[in-house]
Amino acid sequence: QLQLQESGPGLVKPSETLSLTCTVSGGSISSSSYYWGWIRQPPGKGLEWIGSIYYSGSTYYNPSLKSRVTMSVDTSKNQFSLKLSSVTAADAAVYYCARSSIAAAVPIEVDPWGQGTLVTVSS
């Protein structure tokens, strides 16, 4: 059974870079059938897709975050990562990593999801 686990600092200072890693177990991140992605949820609010990455490194990013987002994949460690630069209080959220199936070369449904990790932005 595929499992995803987020890891990284729970507290980031304003203007600094948020860095998270997702470790995949029970399956290979190098599968040609999936994208790997990040979704966030500010407290009390809805879901916001951040971006998705293929094992080859090909990416799709949320246009509203694209200038600040970098995603990467490490197939040797079965991990993928997120970096979000110049964070503000608006970036405080629960960050989920997840897998997406593919249709017509783009990510579609998201399943499964990691348990999520809360990131607070404060000095």
Place this chain on the structure above:
Amino acid sequence: QSVLTQPPSVSAAPGQKVTISCSGSSSNIGNNYVSWYQQIPGTAPKLLIYDNNNRPSGIPDRFSGSKSGTSATLGITGLQTGDEADYYCGTWDSSLSAVLFGGGTKLTVL
């Protein structure tokens, strides 16, 4: 403001049926698969419906999905108190090249 529009809340009595709508456009729902997610407070979202109307293994047939034009609908029959949760629709937007989620709908089982 989400590109995909869902009602903020719906409610119904135990045993009854409820539907949740998700409205979009030709660049998203109209030409791409729709999925639905259930999020119980304090937990990660769970996939309920994929490819418009398919249920993953383990999801009861009380949950159903449909799509017509630029709108999609999640149906839940035989409501149980355990169905109280937030429900989100999701799809790909071909113009934005982005995954979209609806704003979410809170289901209350009275």
